[in-house]
Amino acid sequence: MYIDPGLTSRRILIVTDAWRPQINGVVRTLESLAGQLRQWGHEVSFLTPEPFWTVPVPTYPEIRLSLASRRAVFLTMARSRAHHIHIATEGPLGLLARRYCLERGKAFTTSFHTRFPEYAAARLPVPEEWSYGYLRWFHDPAIRTMVPTPSLREELRGHGFSHLSLWGRGVDGVRFHPGEKTMFTDLPGPHLLYVGRISAEKNVAAFLALDVPGTKIVVGDGPDRVHLERLHPRVHFIGYLHGEALAAAYRSADVFVFPSRTDTFGNVLTEALASGTPVAAYPVTGPRDVVTDPRAGSLSEDLGAAVRRSLMLERSHARALGEQFTWAASAKQFISGLTPATVRQHSLAQVG
Known part of the structure; x- marks a missing residue:
């Protein structure tokens, strides 16, 4: 041993x-x-x-x-x-x-x-x-x-x-890895994904209010879910996913959107990057410490602009950055x- x-x-x-x-x-x-x-x-x-x-x-x-x-x-x-x-x-x-x-x-x-x-x-x-x-x-x-x-x-x-x-x-780079898009294929693209708690401090409403092309997908649950589902009927709320289903959601997304301004790190950021999915986020504590390569994601006070820029990035750079984070x-x-x-x-x- x-x-x-x-x-x-x-x-x-x-x-x-x-x-x-x-x-x-x-x-x-x-x-x-x-x-x-x-x-x-x-x-x-x-x-x-x-x-x-x-x-x-x-x-x-x-x-x-x-x-x-x-x-x-x-x-x-x-x-x-x-x-x-x-x-x-x-x-x-x-x-x-x-x-x-x-x-x-x-x-x-x-x-x-x-x-x-x-x-x-x-x-x-x-x-x-x-x-x-x-x-x-x-x-x-x-x-x-x-x-x-x-x-x-x-x-x-x-x-x-x-x-x-x-x-x-x-991040578990074996579980979260790039691969074929196996989810969301019946939804209009691009596919914009959020994973996490649905609550006020996570600022999910800022993501849902974005005027950007594609389909918004929310994985998770929380106290604000019912209210936000009523406000945004075109958004797909999936609830919690685990294991391979969660990993498939990450790698099937075109951009991972992280609207929180209060997270201390954001484990979901490294999971998305390891899956080869570029990140769009605000330039605040957490994202600016994780998304350190502009080829892997975009940080901007204009979150919509960050999403549009991230859609143009190559997924290989996101994966390369994600591989830098190890549990060892x-x-x-x-x-x-x-x-x-x-x-x-x-x-x-x-x-x-």
């Missing part, structure tokens, strides 16, 4: 409030990371909401928050005998895991996956800076906070975050950022 030379076989505990049956980039990232680390001989365990009672998040019933007790979380973490503790999310489990580490003086790392301040502000009258204040408090005791892109690192520094390190993302490289960055969960000289009065 191969053991990664950067770290002898270790026990790694990852705490996450985001887990199956949720379908999102956080869950896919953690599952892919664990698969790679286990290939290298590391023991990876997860503390997730699965064993606990949960309640749905208002307006997001597909996202459920754990009602785990302090005792249950502390006992699970103690029994893991982890060499490294990584807290991936800032929800109820993340809070209890943070408390465990601080009370026992154990070092830990965290990661920043989701722009909750922007998401909350889109639906609730909560100033973004209040939410960022909570997130700074949450991440401050961590030895490192891992972020997916250089652009996001600079943004978070501007919000007062410190000890930030990069942890990029990969991602996992190496992750393990290089870990810290031993040894007792350290911090008190709750100092950091909690």
Whole structure:
């Protein structure tokens, strides 16, 4: 069995409030990371909401928050005998895991996956800076906070975050690959594809409102789906796809349109590129860190112009860029950022 030379076989505990049956980039990232680390001989365990009672998040019933007790979380973490503790999310489990580490003086790392301040502000009258204040408090005791892109690192520094390190993302280049168009052949072309959650923060409405030729296709679901289906009856809403069906959708599209302005990375971008599908997106954090070759996609504040330009690009360049993102490289960055969960000289009065 191969053991990664950067770290002898270790026990790694990852705490996450985001887990199956949720379908999102956080869950896919953690599952892919664990698969790679286990290939290298590391023991990876997860503390997730699965064993606990949960309640749905208002307006997001597909996202459920754990009602785990302090005792249950502390006992699970103690029994893991982890060499490294990584807290991936800032929800109820993340809070209890943070408390465990601080009370026992154990070092830990965290990661920043989701722009909750922007998401909350889109639906609730909560100033973004209040939410960022909570997130700074949450991440401050961590030895490192891992972020997916250089652009996001600079943004978070501007919000007062410190000890930030990069942890990029990969893509399954075997599952997502170029090939024959097997879907959408009965629809007028070109075929413009969006994959992801259908919700306000994803800005799907901007894609659907574009005055561009062809057929718009939406893969995914979410709280805004019913409303947007009524507004755009000519758009094809497919719902969630998985496995080979999802891969076929990517490679059958002529352009992948990514209208979000709030994603921290955008795993769907690398999946589209690996499938040989050029990307059209806004020039914001996430797309500008991923779509770094203008031959593979187009970034513009005029999203319609970006779509029209991407339709003229060669698919081979998209695939070549997608091949640069691997889970092996991602996992190496992750393990290089870990810290031993040894007792350290911090008190709750100092950091909690």
